[in-house]
Amino acid sequence: MEDVARLAGVSMITVSRAIREPAKVAPATLARIEAAIRRTGYVPNLTAGSLASSRSRIVGAVVPTIDNSIFAETVRGMSEVLEAAGYQLLLGQTAYRADAEDSLVQAFLGRRVDGMVLTGIGHSPATVRRLRAAAIPVVETWDLTARPIDMLVGFSNRDAGAALGRHLLARGYRRLGFVGGAEERGRSRYAGLAAAVADVPGATVLRQELAAGTSYKDGRAAILRFLELPEPPQACFFGNDALAIGALMECARRGVRVPQDMAIAGFADLDIAAEVTPALTTVHVGSRQIGEEAARLLLARFEGRRVAPRIRDLGFRVVARAST
Amino acid sequence: MEDVARLAGVSMITVSRAIREPAKVAPATLARIEAAIRRTGYVPNLTAGSLASSRSRIVGAVVPTIDNSIFAETVRGMSEVLEAAGYQLLLGQTAYRADAEDSLVQAFLGRRVDGMVLTGIGHSPATVRRLRAAAIPVVETWDLTARPIDMLVGFSNRDAGAALGRHLLARGYRRLGFVGGAEERGRSRYAGLAAAVADVPGATVLRQELAAGTSYKDGRAAILRFLELPEPPQACFFGNDALAIGALMECARRGVRVPQDMAIAGFADLDIAAEVTPALTTVHVGSRQIGEEAARLLLARFEGRRVAPRIRDLGFRVVARAST
DNA sequence: GCCACGAATGTTAGCGCTACCATAACCGAT
DNA sequence: ATCGGTTATGGTAGCGCTAACATTCGTGGC
Missing domain, CATH: 3.40.50.2300 (Response regulator)
Structure with missing residues (x-):
């Protein structure tokens, strides 16, 4: 910066100003400084600037x-x-x-x-x-x-879970399943779903809590566990779209018809949710x-x-x- | 840092050392400094450290x-x-x-x-x-x-494209299609594919270059364009898995059998590539x-x-x- | 008992900027 | 001619650390 200042025939502070608030520097001076910067290949050290201004x-x-x-x-x-x-x-x-x-x-x-x-x-x-x-x-x-x-x-993850629950119940499903990761937001979604279920006589929900950080594979495994039950859920709500899509793919592979044999819903509305067949019901959250x-x-x-x-x-x- | 030093009864440089290379500070001193840090809630300013040491x-x-x-x-x-x-x-x-x-x-x-x-x-x-x-x-x-x-x-994106091309040709496909984004690596993959095609008499390749930054939707649109041709490609190589999966889904929707009516391959081996049905042929690149x-x-x-x-x-x- | 040596700690001088205040030059209004 | 106000620029003093070089002290070898 000193070199630039010398070359442009100004003080360092003027160079600093030329960079940060060019409007406050006379056009002619600005031009000289810019030329000097180009000639020297000067790259301002933002670390030093951060320290001096205490804004990083x-x-x-x-x-x-x-x-x-x-x-x-x-x-x-x-x-x-x-x-x-x-x-x-x-x-x-x-x-x-x-x-x-x-x-x-x-x-x-x-x-x-x-x-x-x-x-x-x-x-x-x-x-x-x-x-x-x-x-x-x-x-x-x-x-x-x-x-x-x-x-x-x-x-509200809780409200979102409840809303998705009401959607499933409105479609007539009564035995519901939930699969989610062991993390706070997933648990809230479950809590909402459970509350919606509690409002409808005869409705039940079965829950699988997986480790956090789940993906497609885990969704496949989870749906298999449900399908092996003597009385599997009729509709399954997954804590995120990746899980749901894994489940969807597994159903396709096994000939389990979605949604007739098993309805599936996800969460978050990833781009791919709209693309799979059948397209995935989910909760869009922006x-x-x-x-x-x-x-x-x-x-x-x-x-x-x-x-x-x-x-x-x-x-x-x-x-x-x-x-x- | 000065406060910490005073509280621990040492100089600033010793505090600095205690933080960066505790092995070089006497255990008793270290303990006093750590106590002082806890008491004051001191958070070292890494910006200042970066400036002084010129390592960020x-x-x-x-x-x-x-x-x-x-x-x-x-x-x-x-x-x-x-x-x-x-x-x-x-x-x-x-x-x-x-x-x-x-x-x-x-x-x-x-x-x-x-x-x-x-x-x-x-x-x-x-x-x-x-x-x-x-x-x-x-x-x-x-x-x-x-x-x-x-x-x-x-x-080598070029070699990877060529290898995938040889795979398609080995499976007997002769009319190939390529869909990729307008970016350097996608073009290299195409160049490799084209080279592989050139080695096999009678083999041809049709190319669609999309804007860069493509996703599922674009894959769907692209495969439709191919399918509408009087003589569509028999196998289609997509520059990334997202495109390929979009295409796969579109085929499923239209009843186009994969790979019988249209073979599809992707690139990069995203987690989901192995999960879709049919599972996606792709190039794994770590x-x-x-x-x-x-x-x-x-x-x-x-x-x-x-x-x-x-x-x-x-x-x-x-x-x-x-x-x- | 003396000295060389390493371990532990301290002193000094910046790192490269910007905040803050000061100064200079110029303007039009009085 | 004087003055307040504006614009353009500069001087000084840090920001909070660490590098580089002291300094101090205890230890063991001779």
Whole structure:
């Protein structure tokens, strides 16, 4: 930067201004500085800038995983909005391990990220304490609570589970099955389903809880376990679309007709849900919008704007397709 | 940090050492410092550390996209290896726009990332110049070239295309079709296929080039276009599994028998490729290993180890399943 | 008892920027 | 001619750490 300043015949601070707020520099000076930058190949050191200004222009995001997953779209949406505003995304994946979130959050805070996006509303007390102490904007996502750490963008997993349950019951199914991972949001979906079932006399629900971080294969295995029962469920609700599609494929393979012999529903409305045959009934939750909105809330805060309300319920929509 | 030092009755540098190389601090001192850290809730400022040590412990990764994509697994593998070593991942997505890579690289270099991972081997001259000037370890991925910028982890897309082509020809198909996105690696796969076709008298190949960044829907549309021809291809090779699965689903819907009426093959071997019916023939390329290996090469360099050879050809494997 | 040596800790001087305040030059209004 | 206000630019002092080089102290060998 000193070289650039010398070459352009100005002081360092003017170079700094030319880069960050070109409007405040005289056009002629600006041109000289730009020429000098080009000639020297100068790349501003944003680390030094962050230290001096105590704003890093980095946002940390913690998600369970991004492969064949509903969270990939959230990260995508977030990343696009942030990049357009000149912010960068520091990505951390927990693989559904609770302690991983804690250490990621600590690492991100050490980097002095300007804001943080978390998945879900269940965090260790230490994490919550650290985030509050850091006094940076935080957005929790993919769930709903009345008392978020700071801001929240999501929907009610419980209500979504209940809505899907009512859909199945309305179609006449009475013996229901549920398959989900051992994680908070999956459990909420089950709780909603169970509540819907409790409202209908004679309706029952059987539950399989798998390890967290499930995929197609697990869905196949789960549906097989149901089909082997003397009295299998008539309709099965899977905690995510990957599980449901695995199950759907297994049914196709075995000649189990969907939905006549076994109805199947998923969750999250991945692109592929609409493409399989029969098309998968699922709950659309706007994965991408969650990411975009979370990023927008952060940007608003960075620019000093008030964010109200701090809780954004993006809702959900039961998408009834041929599989139920 | 000053507070911690005062509380523990040591100098700042000892606190710094206690955090970074605890073995070099006397156990009793270490214990006092750790207690002081806990009492004060001190979180080391890694930005300041980066500036002072000129090592950021951040790696930048540029991928086209991470949703329902082959690159998600690469990012996942990379991220896990890096996090285990105390490095963080700064993620950038280009959405297949060429200029996006350039600006991401520039932003990452401004952050003084310790290393960089790029997708593919085609980069703008400006990007290459900048990367060389930065003199940091760089890994290119997902393709092969004799002259990488620095290191490379991938496989030959051309050879993979050719191998898949030979597989189709060996099964007796003569009128082939190819559908791929308008991007470098897809074109290489086509070039390989075309070469294989050229070796067999009477064999032909018809090509559809779509916009880059394709998904299920585009596969469906593409297969329809082929099926409407007076003499459709007998076998169709799709540049990625998502396209192929879209096509497969469309065939199922239309009663087009796969592979009897139309054989279908994909590329990359996503988890779902093995799950659909009929199971999808595809080319397995170790998406995740690419990420892991790229991360390992970077770590080796960070630790000052020599990396030889600098080109890692991870190969590929034609996975012949029921769809061809 | 002296010295060389390694282990433990400290001092100093930045890393490369930006915040903050100051200064200079120029403008039109009085 | 004087003045307040605006625009353009500069000087100084850090931001919170760590590299590099001291310094101190205890230990064992002779």
